[in-house]
Amino acid sequence: MVVDARGSWCPGPLMELVRVIQEEAVGTEFELLSSDEGSRKDIPLWIDKAGHQLLQITNEPGFDRFIIRKSHA
C-alpha cells in the first residue's frame, strides 16, 4: 500500500502513517513517501516506539521512501 505524503509538512507524513497503520491488517506493508526533513528521524522513531518494523529507507531525489510492516494490532 502506497502512502504518498510528499509535499505534506511535519507532522503530516507521520499522521498519515499512524492513521493507515491503525486501519489496515497486521502484516500489511506500507510504502511511505515523504519530502519532509523532520520525518527522516520522526518516522523511524515512531515505528520503533510503536513496535512495528521498518524494513527499508531509500533516499530518492527530493524525497525518502520508507518500507514499513505493521507487526501487531
Next chain:
Amino acid sequence: MSVGNSPSPARMAIILTENHVDKLLPFSTLVSGAVAMGFEVHVFASFWGLDAFRKSSPSPHPPTSPGHGAAGAELESTLADRKVPSWKSMLSTAKGIGTLRIYACSQSMQLFHLTPADLDPIVDEVVGIATFIDRTRHAEASYFVG
C-alpha cells in the same frame, strides 16, 4: 492508542490562550505529535485560546499575530497557497488516532458571554481550573501556548 511498553499512557497538559495562526498551528502540531507518540493530551482553552474555538472563528486559518509586517502577510499567503491543513482539522485527526480532550475554561466562558452551543463540537467539556489541574496532576509534560 498504545505506543511503547508503559502500562498507562503518559499524559500531556497544554494551556492555550492565543488565537492567531502562528500560535495555533504550532499548538496543533504539538498536539498531533504528542498523540502520535502515545500521549493522552489534555488542553485547557482560556481567554483568546477559547475564542479560537468559537464556531464563528476564522477558518481555515486565522490571521497571524500583528507586528510581523510583510513576513506575516507572506506567511498567510503561503498557508493558503500550499493548502496547509487548518489547526482545527489537525486536532480532529489527532482525536481520530488517540486521546485528546479539550476543555473550555469556565471563567472565560463568562468573560466572553459564551454558551457551549457557541463552541466548535471538538470541545469536550466546560471545566474550572481545579478540575483541569486535577486531571493533569500526573502529566509528564506541560506546555503553555500564549
